[in-house]
Structure formats: structure tokens, C-alpha cells
Amino acid sequence: MKIGLRTLKTVVASALAMFIAQQLHLLYASAAGIIAILSLGNTKRASLSAGLGRIFSLFIAIIIAFICFHLFGYSPWSFGLFLLVFIPVSVQLKISDGIVVNSVLITHFLVEKSFSLQMLINESLLMLIGVGLALLMNLYMPSMQKDLEQDIEKIEEDFRTIIYDLAAHLNLEKIAPLEKNCERLKQKIRLAQNRALVHQENRWTYEQDYYTEYFSMRRTQVRLLVDMVTLLSEINVDGLFVDDLRKVLIMTAQNFAEENDGQQILAEIEKVYQAYREKALPQSRAEFENRALLFQFLQSFKSFVEIKAVFYQGKVKSF
Template sequence: MKIGFRTAKTVLAVIAAIYLAQLLQLDMYTFAGIVAVLMIQTTRRESLDTFLKLTATTVITLVIGSVLLWLLGYHVYVIGIMLLILIPVLVRTGTARGIVLSAVICVHLYTAGDLSVQLLLNESLLILSGMLVALAINWSYMPKRLDELYIVRKSIEEKSSSMLRQMARCLKDEDYIWDGAEILQIHSLIQQGRNLALFHEENYITPDDVLTLRYFEIKEKQFNHLKYMVALVSRVDCVVVQGQMLAAIMEKASEQLLYNPAAHAPALKRELKNLVQTCEELPLPRTRKEFEVRAALLQILHELLEYIQVYEEVPHR
């Protein structure tokens, strides 16, 4: 049976927290292990956020719990009163994640049977031991996702290139049938990439990580242009000279944008703008069908131009 990375970290944190609490000769030292379990999170940012929230929870619970026990005495129903007050307070203060910890602290205070500075110090050190050990382990190592991100990015570019080639073929051959499988594949890859980039950014907050997330946000914008082009291509049901010229630029774009988009995008934009001018100088359509086809081609041309312009925003490094 394969043990997950987070499971291994949790086990190590529990053992280390209990061991530290024993070294400090704290009462109820096993409680430090429970705190460590609550502290282990998926990312570094989450673990730091949890540390702050559990610290706030501890302070709030010790203050309210101590005051209620001092005023009402050590009766079982006081535990219920403490929780009735504490849970809404924790929810209102955004520290609801610490409700379980708060409940255990209340039981500890009640079980002690007497409030003292030593009791409060012991409870605070127990919690601090568990949190600091877990925080240290959580921050010591987090798996990177750069290799996976590179594979996803490469796949998106390849699938996008394939879509341009397929659409170009449809414009040149009215009998060609394309199933459009790349559309769903690219959508899935973008979602996968965004999730990986978010996870990576939560652990490694550097300028490159922000660019990685920005890449997938922009690719989603670019993907919308591709989808619209596919819908327009389906309306071109005959081969015309404008479609052949546009298909030639599409095929060139599918090759040049795959490996070095920043270098080739300006030249491709110029070709598309020249094609727009060429189309405007051609004779007007003679039939309604020709008019509809040429209108769709003009829209495709403008969408392709927008698609290429987006490459100027995409970080490729």
C-alpha cells in the first residue's frame, strides 16, 4: 500500500510534537499530536493561515473559558455554555477551523478542576508545540509542479496548433470531416493547468509562479477565440478563394506559433491585415450563399487576428 506524502508528513508531525511536549515535561502531552494533525495542510500558505487562525482560537478560548469557569464554577453544563458562546464567536471572527481545538481546550480547563497560571501556560505550550512542529514540517518541503506544468503547457500549444491545421483543411476541402476532439481536450488541459499553477503558487510565491498562473488565464481567453472560429468554419460549406488564402495563413500560424509565437506573431498579423485589405478590393458577392460564406470568413479572419494578438500577453519563459 502506497503512503501519501501528506500522510507521511502528518505521522511525522504527530510523533515529533508529542516528543517535544514530553521533553518540555508538559501535562497531557499527547494533545500536542492532535494539534499537529489540525495544522498539516496541503500548501504552505494554507498552513500559515491555519497557524494564525488556531493561535487566535487558542487565545479566545482560554480567555472566555477561564472567565466562565471562574464565574459559574466547575459544572458539566458550563462546558455547554462555553461552546454555545465560543462557536458563534469563532465563526464571526473567521476562525471556525479551530472549533475542534476550542472544544478540547474547554474540556481540559474543566478537567483540571482549578484555574491557575501553570494550567494556562501548560495548555498554551502544548498547543504551541504542536503548531510549531507541524508548521516546520509543512514548510520544510513541498513537491513542485513545474514539470507537470511544462507538460500541460506543451500539450495546450500542440492541441491549439492542431485546431488551426484542422480548420485550415476544412476551408480548403468542403468534404473534409473533423470531429473537433481538440476542443474538449484543450478545455480540460487549461483547467488542469490552472489547478496545478494555483497549487504551485500557494507553495512557491515568486514572479515566475505568478506568470505561470497568468499563462493559463490568458490561454483560456485565447481558447474562446478558437471555439468561435470553429463555429464560423462550420458555416463555410464551399471553397472560395478567400477561404484558401485564409487557410494558408492558418497553416503557417499553426507551425510558427507552436515554437516561437513572440517572434512570428507580428508578421502573421501583418499578413492577416493585408488579407483583409485584399478581400475588401475583391468584387462583391454575386449570390446570397457566397455573401454568407465570405462574411463568415471575414469573421474568422478577425478572430484569428485577435487570437494571435493574445500571444503578446502570454508569458513564454
């Protein structure tokens, strides 16, 4: 049985919270441990957001409970009325994470039949201790940078393979492996994006994260690859018309990398455009339609490269 870091954090935060509450002689000290468990999020920002939300939610809950209990007494019906008001208000204020834990804390007032200053301090300390220990445990988060760099390497290798295959399949009808490879690449990028979001959420600053932007750029490129694969199955032209394009595709695959600014490839694409302009006009409708598809393929490929070129100009890797 493997015990993960989050499990260890949960155990330590909960036990410490209960211990501190007991040492302070607080009533219902075990509640501090439960609050710590519930406040330990997957990321630093998630923990901070949940913790602050629960503290604010406790303030709202105490006001509503004070009114309900003083108007209708300390009874289950008053507690039901409290929930009838507290839950919709929490949802409206977008602090619904605090509904369960603060409803439990309010039952302490119900059991003690008191809203004394001592009880108010008691419940506030239970919340602060639980939330504080959760935030303290989440100050350390293992770096995901190495995993993200590996994701980049694997994704770029898949891009290279698909582009090589595009070059090999020009003027061929069988493209099933290309379609499957594009779908697998989409899935890899989606998983990498999720990892990048977690990486970003574990940083206190809110500037745009390089990795989230990078994988978003690659995901846009995959959509264009899918369009190119679809066009590929319909293209049927003289081999002379695809030789130059095949060479550019192979060059792109050979130089496909995170650091490539795409400018050389764009220059080669312009040469292909110029070569097409200099060729003889189509002699039949079928030939015209096939050349149009080839031109559309080249347009999509140019857009594919331009996306990376724009990204390269606007982004600098930061850690």
C-alpha cells in the first residue's frame, strides 16, 4: 500500500489541529481536525481560497444562527430555519464550500444553548486552527516542472511523427493511422494542460504561466493537423505538385522543437506558393478542384506554423 504526500499532509494537519485545540482547552476540539481535512486542497491557491471562504462563511453563519436561535429558541426547528436561510445565501455569495463545516460548528451553539463571547471565540479558533494548519501543510508542493518538460518532449515527438506521416501520405488515400495519432496527441495535450494548470495553481503570483500557454498553443495546432489530415484524403494531383510541399513538411518535422521560431519554415512555404504560381494552369475541372484542395492544405499548414511563430515572439519561459 502506497501512502502519498497528500495523505501524509492530511494526517499531520488533522492531528496537529486537534492537538492544538485540546491544548487551548477548546470545546469540540476534534472539529479543528475535520476542518483541516476539508481545507487541504490540491493546490496552494485552492487551499487558500477554500480557507478564506470558510472563515467568511462562518461569520455569515453566526449572524443567521444568532437571529434564528434568539427568535425561535435553541431547537431542531430553529436549526432547520437556519439551514433554510444559510444554504441559499452561501450559494448566492459563492461560499458553498463552507456550508457543511459551518453547519456543524453552528450545532455547537445549539448544544450549548449559548452565544456567549467564549463560544464565539471557541468556534472561531476551531476554524482558524483547522484552516491555518491546512495552509501550512500546503506551503510545500512538489515541483511539476520536470514532468511538464517531459510532456513537452513527448508531445513534440508525436508532432514530428505525424508531420513525417503527412509528407509520406501526400497523394495517398490511406490515412487511418494519422487520424488515430491525432486523437492520441489531443489526449496527451489535454492531460499536460491539466498538469500545467495544477502547476500554475501552486504559484502565488497570477501572471500568465508559460506551460499553460504553450500547451494551449499546441492544442490549437492539433486542430489544424486534423483539418490537414482530412484534406489529405481528398488530394490527388500530379506528383510534381507535391514534391516541394513534401520537402517543407519533412524539414518542419526535422526542426520541430519548442525553441524553433518558425521563420525559416514560413520562408520555405512562401517559396512553395511562388512555385505554384509559376506552374501551368489546370486543364480540367477535376484538376482545378484538386489543386484547390492542395492550396487549402498549404494554407492550413502555413497557419499551423504561424501559430507557433506568434507564440515564440510573445512568450519567454519563466519558472
